Amino acid sequence: MKFENRTQKVTPFPQFLFRLGRYGLFALGLIVFSVLMGTFGYHYYGNISWLDSFHMACMILTGMGPVVEMKAPEAKIFSSLYALYSGVAFLSITAVFFAPIIHRLLHILHVEQDDDDK
Template sequence: MKLENRRQKVAPLSSFVFRLGRYGLVALGLIIVSVLIGVIGYHKFGGISWLDSFYMACMILTGMGPVVEMTSPTAKIFSSLYALYSGVAFLSITAVIFAPIIHRLLHILHVEEANN
């Protein structure tokens, strides 16, 4: 996932769109892994159904908050750790999605012109 430096020309639009797709797939992978961690943890430690575990994991990962109250100490610890992880994951996934866009904008502004 190498990006061009300031001495290189701005990548053509087709390369940029391909790069957006690659970064999007990486972000999607991170989302899937994060949701799976939450679903399995809530099902195992919280004792809730798979569907409710999925719902809970998605709500926590997006920052909306818990849906089901955790009653056991183990479930509360998992829920707390998953909430902390989700905050970091959300910011990291957002950075992965926007990295090629921000890089392209900054690269367009700072590309060095060749001496004629």
């Protein structure tokens, strides 16, 4: 997953769309991993149903907050650690998804022109 530098030409649009799809799939994989980790953790430590665990993991990952109150100490510790992880993961996943778009915009603005183009 390497970007071109400023001395190289801007990637053609179909290749850019392919790159965007690859980064999107990688971001989706990170989301699925994070939700599964939270779902299993809430189900195991919080002793709540699979559906409620999934709901709780999704709400925490997106920053909406908890839905079910955790009573057991180990459930509270897991919930706290998962919330810290989710804050970092959400921002990182967003950065991964938008990286090709931001790079393309900046690359278009900063690409060096050849003497023939001037």
